[in-house]
Amino acid sequence: MDKEKKDNEQKNDEKENLISRRYFLESIGAGAIGVTVLGAAVLSAEYLSPNVVKEPPMKFKVGPPEDYSPGSVTKNIEQKVYIVRAKEGYFYALSAVCTHLGCITNWKSEQDIIACPCHGSKFNIDGQKIAGPAPRPLQRFAMSLDDHGQLVVDKSAIVGSDVVLKV
Numbered sequence: 650m651d652k653e654k655k656d657n658e659q660k661n662d663e664k665e666n667l668i669s670r671r672y673f674l675e676s677i678g679a680g681a682i683g684v685t686v687l688g689a690a691v692l693s694a695e696y697l698s699p700n701v702v703k704e705p706p707m708k709f710k711v712g713p714p715e716d717y718s719p720g721s722v723t724k725n726i727e728q729k730v731y732i733v734r735a736k737e738g739y740f741y742a743l744s745a746v747c748t749h750l751g752c753i754t755n756w757k758s759e760q761d762i763i764a765c766p767c768h769g770s771k772f773n774i775d776g777q778k779i780a781g782p783a784p785r786p787l788q789r790f791a792m793s794l795d796d797h798g799q800l801v802v803d804k805s806a807i808v809g810s811d812v813v814l815k816v
C-alpha cells in the first residue's frame with residue numbers, strides 16, 4: 650500500500666515536471682514567434698516609409714543687421730554659410746562649402762582667411778581662392794532685407810563676387 654502511494658506520488662511529480670517543461674518550451678516558442686513578427690513589422694514599416702532627406706530651406710532669415718558688427722565673419726553652421734559684414738558696413742553671404750570636393754571650410758580670424766581642412770584650399774574674405782586645389786571661388790548668395798528689418802539669405806540665388814547688400 651505504501652509502495653503504491655509512493656509510485657503515485659512519483660507519477661504525479663513526473664507529470665508536473667512534464668507540464669512545466671511543456672509550458673516552458675511553449676513560452677519560448679511563442680516568444681520567438683513574437684520577436685519574428687515584430688521584426689518583420691518594423692522592417693516592413695521602414696521599407697514602406699518614404700526615404701526623404703530633410704534639407705533646411707534655401708531662403709532663410711539671419712537676424713537684424715545690428716547683430717553683426719562691421720568687419721565680422723559669422724558662420725551659420727546649419728546653413729553652411731558665412732555672413733560677412735565688411736568694415737564699410739555692407740553685407741554679403743558666402744557658401745562655407747569648399748568648391749574642391751565639398752568639405753566645410755572654417756574662418757580663421759587670426760589670418761583673415763577661410764580655410765578648408767581637407768586638402769588645404771584657402772580663400773580670402775571675398776571668397777576668392779588664394780591657395781590649394783579648389784577650382785572656383787566660394788559661391789556668393791543673394792541677400793536682402795525683409796519688411797521687418799531682418800536680413801535674408803537666398804541660397805537658390807547665386808550672385809557675382811561684386812554684389813553686396815547695403816543697409
Ligand code: FES
Nearest residue numbers: 747749750765768
Ligand atoms: S575639399 Fe576643400 S580642398 Fe579639397
